[in-house]
Structure formats: C-alpha cells, structure tokens
Amino acid sequence: MNIIPAARWSALVVIVGSLLVVPAGPALSGPALSGPALSGTGLGSPGLDATAQACVAPVPSTTQPGYTVADPNCDLNGTPFQPLTDGSGKALSRTYAAIENGAAYRMEVPLNWNGELAIYAHGYRGTGTTVFVDNAPLRAHFISKGFAWAASSYQTNGYDVGQGVRDSHALIAQFARVTGTRAKAVYMTGMSMGGHVTGVAIEKYRGSYVGAMPSCGVLGDAELFDYFLDATVTAGALARVPVQFPLSPPPDFPATFAATVAAIQPVLGVNNGAPPALTAAGRQWSNAVERRSGGDRPGFEGAFAFWNTATNSGLPFLFGVYPGTNGGTIGVEDGNVTSNRTTWYELDNHWLPTWDEIKLNLTTLRVGRTAEPSPDLTGVPKIYGDPRIPVLSLHNIGDLFVPLSMEQIYLERAMARGQAKNVVSRAIRANGHCDFTAAELTRGFDDLVSWVRGGHKPAGDAILDPRTVAAPTFGCRFTVGVRPDFVAPACG
Known part of the structure; x- marks a missing residue:
C-alpha cells in the first residue's frame, strides 16, 4: 500500500523529469496511542473506568x-x-x-x-x-x-x-x-x-x-501508524504549515504540536469538536486521507466529518494520533516504526498525476523509520x-x-x-x-x-x-441494520 504506483512514477518522470526527489528529511519517529475522546472508538474495548466498583479490589x-x-x-x-x-x-x-x-x-x-x-x-x-x-x-x-x-x-x-x-x-x-x-x-x-x-x-x-x-x-x-503519519503531514503540506517529527520530542513538544495544528485548522476548515467546514485545501486533504484509508468509497464525506468532529488529546481526532508526538515508539518499540519515504499521495483516481499532487508530494514532510515490525x-x-x-x-x-x-x-x-x-x-x-x-x-x-x-x-x-x-452499494451485502450517521446512497 505504501509503494508508489509504477504508472504514476512513469507519468511523473515524463512531466518533471529529474525534478522530483523524495525529500530526505531527518530520520524521525511516531506516538504511543492515547485513546480518543469518542465513545466506543478506542482500539477495541473501553479503558478502565475509575468510578466503577469491582467486587474485590485489584x-x-x-x-x-x-x-x-x-x-x-x-x-x-x-x-x-x-x-x-x-x-x-x-x-x-x-x-x-x-x-x-x-x-x-x-x-x-x-x-x-x-x-x-x-x-x-x-x-x-x-x-x-x-x-x-x-x-x-x-x-x-x-x-x-x-x-x-x-x-x-x-x-x-x-x-x-x-x-x-x-x-x-x-x-x-x-x-x-x-x-x-x-x-x-x-x-x-x-x-x-x-x-x-x-x-x-x-x-x-x-x-x-x-x-x-x-x-x-x-x-x-505498523502500516496503521504510517497512515496516522500520512494524515498529519499531508494536512501540513496542504495548509503550508511546517510540521515537525522529532525522534526525541522535548517535554514541550505537545504544546508546540498543538500550536502547529491550530495554524493548520483554519486553512483546512477543521474545527475542534464540531463538523468541519472544509476549504478548497481541506477538500484536498479529505481526498488524500480517503485514498490512504482505503480508496474512493460511499459515505466517506460523512465519515470524514464524523472523525474530524471527534477529539483526541484536545485536538481533532486525526491530529491526535500523530506519531510524531512521542517519537514513533507506539509505547513498545525503541525506535520509530513509521515511514512515508516511498508513499505517493493521491488526490483523485486518475492515473496521471495532477500538478496539485506533484506539489503535495514535493512539499510533504518525509519520515524514515528506525525500527521495523518484528518477526x-x-x-x-x-x-x-x-x-x-x-x-x-x-x-x-x-x-x-x-x-x-x-x-x-x-x-x-x-x-x-x-x-x-x-x-x-x-x-x-x-x-x-x-x-x-x-x-x-x-x-x-x-x-x-x-x-x-x-x-x-x-x-x-x-x-x-x-x-x-x-460503487454506491459497496458494503451493502453484509451490512445488517442502518446507522443514522452513515450517509450514503441507500442499499436496494
């Protein structure tokens, strides 16, 4: 999923020749997950409720x-x-x-x-x-x-x-x-x-x-954490706001990153705790996230609004899972497990890259992993x-x-x-x-x-x-029941 399609590379070579070089950037790193402030959306089950009473103390x-x-x-x-x-x-x-x-x-x-x-x-x-x-x-x-x-x-x-x-x-x-x-x-x-x-x-x-x-x-x-990386670095590139990814984040980096996100949000039309009102750049970001998360599919516009209304660590959800906030260790790894060095970001489904895609790929922060998924x-x-x-x-x-x-x-x-x-x-x-x-x-x-x-x-x-x-009917075959917040053409 991370490799640049050959057709895209070939077309790009024809258009800009040797001008496109994947930015080297420092070998940086991604976050230990902190559960989102969204009921029922943690990586599985909800966390321990401090107010709940067990029969016997732990x-x-x-x-x-x-x-x-x-x-x-x-x-x-x-x-x-x-x-x-x-x-x-x-x-x-x-x-x-x-x-x-x-x-x-x-x-x-x-x-x-x-x-x-x-x-x-x-x-x-x-x-x-x-x-x-x-x-x-x-x-x-x-x-x-x-x-x-x-x-x-x-x-x-x-x-x-x-x-x-x-x-x-x-x-x-x-x-x-x-x-x-x-x-x-x-x-x-x-x-x-x-x-x-x-x-x-x-x-x-x-x-x-x-x-x-x-x-x-x-x-x-680990490609999940690559996706988390993609969401933030493409937002920064489209908003023209520099994004950092320090291998060893200083204690004040969460505040620094929050300021970065605050600068990105108005350019994209993303709000805290409320549905986004996407600008042209915000719609491009939505297109990029859609293609990195599974491709053009029904209901994505509503899903993008749903997840950007949710918050995590006081930030719109997709920024709250950014791996750069803790060096990419995921809490169990000694090095950064995320990378986008060979990732080609797409904004549409056409095989020929657009100038907007070329600019996005030229300006997006590139991060190299220092640790691999273990055997x-x-x-x-x-x-x-x-x-x-x-x-x-x-x-x-x-x-x-x-x-x-x-x-x-x-x-x-x-x-x-x-x-x-x-x-x-x-x-x-x-x-x-x-x-x-x-x-x-x-x-x-x-x-x-x-x-x-x-x-x-x-x-x-x-x-x-x-x-x-x-296809408008994708997902209909095995879905039982209708979710009111999933907005897409109805199944026949």
Missing part, C-alpha cells in the same frame, strides 16, 4: 511490577460473571474465572458443549496499570451454538501485541487444565488491536487454531499475511481510526504468499470503530465455522477492486 500483579489485576469474577461496574441462563433462569453453562501468571481470565462452557473453543482477544486499553478481563462480544452466540469461549486480560496494557498473543495462546492449555478436557478445535477472534493479536497468533502458533475472525483489526501492523513477539509484531487457515474478517468502511486499508494490506500480503484462498473480507457500512451489529458478527462467525468444517469458502467483498469499492 490485586498486585505477580509478573509485572507496578501493575494490578482486577477481579475476573466481576465486571468493573460490579456485575458478577455468572453462567448464562434460559428464560426460566436455568443455567446454560459453567463459568470459570481466575488470575494466573499476572493475567485474569474468563472461560465459559455450555452444558451442551460441542468440544470446540473460541478465544477472544480484546483491543487497546490505554496505558493504565490495571488489567481486566471482560466477556467476548459473541458470548451468548457462542453458548447457543455449543461453543466454549475464553478471554484474557493480558498481563499488560498499552499496544503490547506480543503479550496479547502469548496470553491468548496460553488460554488453550489453561482451558484443558481448568475444565479437565482439551478442546478438539480452537478458533481465534479479536477486535482492533485484538485483530493484530489474532493475525500474529495464527502465524506464530501454527496448528493451534482452525480458523480466525479478526474484526476492525490492525491487520497491516517475533517483541515491539510491533509483523503480520505476514500467511494464515494457512480460513480467515474471515469484517471492517467498517467509514472507520478512520483503523481504516479499511488494513484489510487491503492484509489481502495483498496474502495474495503475495498464495494465501488469498484463505482470506474473506466483508465491508460493513458504518463510521464508528468496531461498530458491528450482533447479526453481522454472528453471521461472520457462523460462516467461518461452516468454512472450516465443510471446506466451502464463503462470500466476501472485492476490497481490492477500486470500482467495487467506489
């Missing part, structure tokens, strides 16, 4: 100094974790919860268990030092279909995918030990950062899982797109936090490794992050299970075909 972690682990027998609001019941109050399952090796876990086994297990990997929970486990979103469906399920708090918070992979995989052996029976088949599921956990887990622990369903997942690993479970683990088992994923096409491009990158990698046969992607018409109806998720899981059991690949969306993605 206990010190035995593996992570300074961490505590919340009581797994209760939700943070005090609701006890108990078996599901039928209409008459009769239990439908057996539940298990405990703390082991610094992580809390929950498990639930239906009384009519089919012998199979679904593991759920939660998303980003900020950088607090209390970890907690919650229920899988498909809990009731799993139990109704005879599946047991298990989930871990992980031992750490932050963008620690490797720990999520290890602790989620450990659930398989824990489940056998706790219940006395080993599952005959294990499915891996996860949302947002949990999608990153899912994509890594099925490649790291081959043979452990029979199928996977990442939803709203960071399936492009193991350290730093930001790499997803190779080599699942070798069925993977069915879902993504909201208006999500500009973890955008549709993550799905496209994953499918491209799978195609390069001859694994496209094992990947199905489904587009869902919604603006929010991880905004799925129960019907969309249950259909996805049921279709995945049928695929694993019967070998028949289910239908999906052609997310790499620009004409399909740009």
Whole structure:
C-alpha cells in the first residue's frame, strides 16, 4: 500500500523529469496511542473506568511490577460473571474465572458443549496499570451454538501485541487444565488491536487454531501508524504549515504540536469538536486521507466529518494520533516504526498525476523509520499475511481510526504468499470503530465455522477492486441494520 504506483512514477518522470526527489528529511519517529475522546472508538474495548466498583479490589500483579489485576469474577461496574441462563433462569453453562501468571481470565462452557473453543482477544486499553478481563462480544452466540469461549486480560496494557498473543495462546492449555478436557478445535477472534493479536497468533502458533475472525483489526501492523503519519503531514503540506517529527520530542513538544495544528485548522476548515467546514485545501486533504484509508468509497464525506468532529488529546481526532508526538515508539518499540519515504499521495483516481499532487508530494514532510515490525513477539509484531487457515474478517468502511486499508494490506500480503484462498473480507457500512451489529458478527462467525468444517469458502467483498469499492452499494451485502450517521446512497 505504501509503494508508489509504477504508472504514476512513469507519468511523473515524463512531466518533471529529474525534478522530483523524495525529500530526505531527518530520520524521525511516531506516538504511543492515547485513546480518543469518542465513545466506543478506542482500539477495541473501553479503558478502565475509575468510578466503577469491582467486587474485590485489584490485586498486585505477580509478573509485572507496578501493575494490578482486577477481579475476573466481576465486571468493573460490579456485575458478577455468572453462567448464562434460559428464560426460566436455568443455567446454560459453567463459568470459570481466575488470575494466573499476572493475567485474569474468563472461560465459559455450555452444558451442551460441542468440544470446540473460541478465544477472544480484546483491543487497546490505554496505558493504565490495571488489567481486566471482560466477556467476548459473541458470548451468548457462542453458548447457543455449543461453543466454549475464553478471554484474557493480558498481563499488560498499552499496544503490547506480543503479550496479547502469548496470553491468548496460553488460554488453550489453561482451558484443558481448568475444565479437565482439551478442546478438539480452537478458533481465534479479536477486535482492533485484538485483530493484530489474532493475525500474529495464527502465524506464530501454527496448528493451534482452525480458523480466525479478526474484526476492525490492525491487520497491516505498523502500516496503521504510517497512515496516522500520512494524515498529519499531508494536512501540513496542504495548509503550508511546517510540521515537525522529532525522534526525541522535548517535554514541550505537545504544546508546540498543538500550536502547529491550530495554524493548520483554519486553512483546512477543521474545527475542534464540531463538523468541519472544509476549504478548497481541506477538500484536498479529505481526498488524500480517503485514498490512504482505503480508496474512493460511499459515505466517506460523512465519515470524514464524523472523525474530524471527534477529539483526541484536545485536538481533532486525526491530529491526535500523530506519531510524531512521542517519537514513533507506539509505547513498545525503541525506535520509530513509521515511514512515508516511498508513499505517493493521491488526490483523485486518475492515473496521471495532477500538478496539485506533484506539489503535495514535493512539499510533504518525509519520515524514515528506525525500527521495523518484528518477526517475533517483541515491539510491533509483523503480520505476514500467511494464515494457512480460513480467515474471515469484517471492517467498517467509514472507520478512520483503523481504516479499511488494513484489510487491503492484509489481502495483498496474502495474495503475495498464495494465501488469498484463505482470506474473506466483508465491508460493513458504518463510521464508528468496531461498530458491528450482533447479526453481522454472528453471521461472520457462523460462516467461518461452516468454512472450516465443510471446506466451502464463503462470500466476501472485492476490497481490492477500486470500482467495487467506489460503487454506491459497496458494503451493502453484509451490512445488517442502518446507522443514522452513515450517509450514503441507500442499499436496494
């Protein structure tokens, strides 16, 4: 997704010859994520609510100094974790919860268990030092279909995918030990950062899982943070406001960056906490973000307004996730994992570059990474797109936090490794992050299970075909329910 299309380069060479040189710029770096001030849009589950009362106070972690682990027998609001019941109050399952090796876990086994297990990997929970486990979103469906399920708090918070992979995989052996029976088949599921956990887990622990369903997942690993970089540096270039990306940000850099954003906003027509009133330059920025986030697609104008109305760290959302505010470390990496050195920014869908595109690419700050996605479970683990088992994923096409491009990158990698046969992607018409109806998720899981059991690949969306993605009906096939804030031509 980051490589400049050959046709664009050729046309550019014809137009400006040797004039275009990608600006070298210092080898700079990107941010530890801080959750957005937008309900339901964090990288997965919401963060710890300091006002919620757990049944028992969190206990010190035995593996992570300074961490505590919340009581797994209760939700943070005090609701006890108990078996599901039928209409008459009769239990439908057996539940298990405990703390082991610094992580809390929950498990639930239906009384009519089919012998199979679904593991759920939660998303980003900020950088607090209390970890907690919650229920899988498909809990009731799993139990109704005879599946047991298990989930871990992980031992750490932050963008620690490797720990999520290890602790989620450990659930398989824990489940056998706790219940006395080993599952005959294990499915891996996860949302947002949990999608990153899912994509890594099925490649790291081959043979452990029979199928996977990442939803709203960071399936492009560090390329998510490249996208965050793109959003801000293109805004600065179009507004003609210099943007900095220091490898080691000084203590006052957040204030410096806030001043930079304040200078950019009026030029683009972007406001704090209110829908944008885009200028001509702002519309160009919207075009650039659209193409970096998945391509021309229905509902994008409304999605762009939705995400620019949201705020993060007191800034319009897309500026609030800028990697340059903390040196590009993502909180778990020693160097900058972001780069746009070879990225070609587009403003329209024509193969021939316009003069506006040439100017944008000549003036955009270029950043080079000093750290790569890791081949193991350290730093930001790499997803190779080599699942070798069925993977069915879902993504909201208006999500500009973890955008549709993550799905496209994953499918491209799978195609390069001859694994496209094992990947199905489904587009869902919604603006929010991880905004799925129960019907969309249950259909996805049921279709995945049928695929694993019967070998028949289910239908999906052609997310790499620009004409399909740009069609007014894109996303209609697998969307169940209408989101009022998603504005696009109605599905037939």
